[in-house]
Amino acid sequence: MPMFQPEIETLPRPKLQALQSERLREQVAYVYERVPFYRRALDERGLKPSDIKGIEDIHKLPFTKKKDLRDTYPFGMFAVPREQIARIHASSGTTGKPTVVGYTKGDLDIFAEVVARSLAAAGGRPGMMLHNAYGYGLFTGGLGLHGGAERLGMTVVPVSGGMTERQIMLIQDFKPEMIACTPSYAQTLAEEFKKRGVSPEEISLKYAVLGAEPWTEAIRKSVDEGLGVQSTNIYGLSEIIGPGVSNEDVSEREGLSYIWEDHFYPEVVDPETGEPLPEGQIGVLVLTTLTKKAMPILRYWTGDLTYITREPGPSGRTHARMAQIRGRTDDMLIVRGVNVYPTQIEAVLQEIPEVVPHYQIVLTREGTLDEVELRLEVAEAFLRSVGHQALSQEVVAADPRLSQLCEKVARKIKDNVGISLRVTLLNPGAAPRSEGGKLKRVADLRKL
Numbered sequence: 283m284p285m286f287q288p289e290i291e292t293l294p295r296p297k298l299q300a301l302q303s304e305r306l307r308e309q310v311a312y313v314y315e316r317v318p319f320y321r322r323a324l325d326e327r328g329l330k331p332s333d334i335k336g337i338e339d340i341h342k343l344p345f346t347k348k349k350d351l352r353d354t355y356p357f358g359m360f361a362v363p364r365e366q367i368a369r370i371h372a373s374s375g376t377t378g379k380p381t382v383v384g385y386t387k388g389d390l391d392i393f394a395e396v397v398a399r400s401l402a403a404a405g406g407r408p409g410m411m412l413h414n415a416y417g418y419g420l421f422t423g424g425l426g427l428h429g430g431a432e433r434l435g436m437t438v439v440p441v442s443g444g445m446t447e448r449q450i451m452l453i454q455d456f457k458p459e460m461i462a463c464t465p466s467y468a469q470t471l472a473e474e475f476k477k478r479g480v481s482p483e484e485i486s487l488k489y490a491v492l493g494a495e496p497w498t499e500a501i502r503k504s505v506d507e508g509l510g511v512q513s514t515n516i517y518g519l520s521e522i523i524g525p526g527v528s529n530e531d532v533s534e535r536e537g538l539s540y541i542w543e544d545h546f547y548p549e550v551v552d553p554e555t556g557e558p559l560p561e562g563q564i565g566v567l568v569l570t571t572l573t574k575k576a577m578p579i580l581r582y583w584t585g586d587l588t589y590i591t592r593e594p595g596p597s598g599r600t601h602a603r604m605a606q607i608r609g610r611t612d613d614m615l616i617v618r619g620v621n622v623y624p625t626q627i628e629a630v631l632q633e634i635p636e637v638v639p640h641y642q643i644v645l646t647r648e649g650t651l652d653e654v655e656l657r658l659e660v661a662e663a664f665l666r667s668v669g670h671q672a673l674s675q676e677v678v679a680a681d682p683r684l685s686q687l688c689e690k691v692a693r694k695i696k697d698n699v700g701i702s703l704r705v706t707l708l709n710p711g712a713a714p715r716s717e718g719g720k721l722k723r724v725a726d727l728r729k730l
């Protein structure tokens with residue numbers, strides 16, 4: 283696919299590495315001088331900026347964790363006077379204070395640049411129309427995609443999340459070629475089109491750029507088929523810049539997203555020890571901003587689990603690629619001592635045609651034992667094929683084909699993920715749906 287910045291995207295690795303080394307040296311000297319948090323952190327380790335000679339020294343630097351940003355709330359990590367901050371964003375922070383991030387005008391330029399690269403990789407072209415259903419506001423998704431699409435020269439429709447009825451109407455009337463939203467919201471839109479009898483071929487969309495929450499090939503398939511699109515993954519986080527840290531190329535679509543390495547340096551480390559892991563091994567993604575000025579971050583512990591490869595991809599880009607996020611360390615469920623990520627369960631569902639990837643995981647505690655219930659929707663076609671209009675407890679109890687399906691799902695999950703759970707079948711449409719934002723698929727009632 284045509285690249286937005288072919289020269290930098292295909293920069294030979296030795297040159298890319300030299301650029302990263304130079305930028306890291308500058309970034310470390312910059313934060314040492316301007317951010318008390320980093321001066322202290324380096325001093326504590328007996329490190330001077332001059333000890334960082336190149337990118338190979340990055341592991342000497344301390345990690346930055348979410349807690350550090352909370353402790354310096356709201357503006358303590360800023361490296362420029364407040365007057366030079368052009369924009370502020372914040373991450374949702376479901377509990378307590380949000381995490382605040384700031385951008386200079388130059389940072390916003392970089393943000394637009396990396397999102398433009400991402401959109402081009404996803405199939406976007408100048409002149410194409412983007413239906414941007416990411417939320418606008420403090421969340422980085424909406425404005426982030428917006429700036430990048432403008433930079434690429436697309437026509438942006440800033441719809442934001444929610445009001446699904448209206449979104450459907452606008453897509454039908456404006457005929458955009460591309461949509462940006464969360465994967466769960468893309469599923470919602472696909473279903474709404476289906477309800478209205480609009481076939482995927484009749485939907486103008488050709489490309490979907492999906493991110494902000496973990497998703498799997500099962501969801502990719504349901505979105506691709508439901509909207510008649512080729513969807514790619516966009517990854518990012520506000521602490522680093524927002525969406526556009528990495529993106530898959532639409533001609534590859536093997537779950538590997540290019541990390542724009544001239545701006546963000548990736549490492550993967552052991553979740554327990556923080557030691558760097560060899561390429562290809564899954565661990566915590568750690569990112570360092572190489573060019574950000576308002577809020578530069580050294581070795582940010584994203585909590586996201588993935589692996590990276592520096593093997594050049596088929597597109598000709600030289601930048602490292604990261605695998606789809608397996609989950610966040612803080613999303614990890616510990617069920618009777620077994621570590622489980624919701625995406626592991628979701629990946630199993632892909633193999634079972636009788637069900638669709640709409641589900642909810644409910645955890646409860648009976649006495650001292652954790653109980654897991656997987657509430658899972660059956661596929662409409664399957665329901666019809668076994669001669670039922672709708673499910674009810676009686677129907678499930680009376681029809682062995684349904685209880686066998688429950689057993690089959692439970693067994694596959696036991697074999698692949700290692701936990702026993704109870705499967706409850708839901709009617710098509712009965713599991714929670716995204717109304718525009720990130721969807722919470724896990725209800726952990728154990729702490730209540």
Ligand code: ADP
Nearest residue numbers: 373374493494495496516517518519520607610
């Ligand atoms: P908030 O904290 O409000 O959710 P952020 O955008 O900063 O806002 O959230 C970033 C997090 O969202 C990432 O650390 C990651 O866990 C998740 N995320 C973002 N994009 C993806 C993606 N493509 N795949 C999986 N997870 C993602």
Ligand code: K
Nearest residue numbers: 485487509510
């Ligand atoms: K389509």
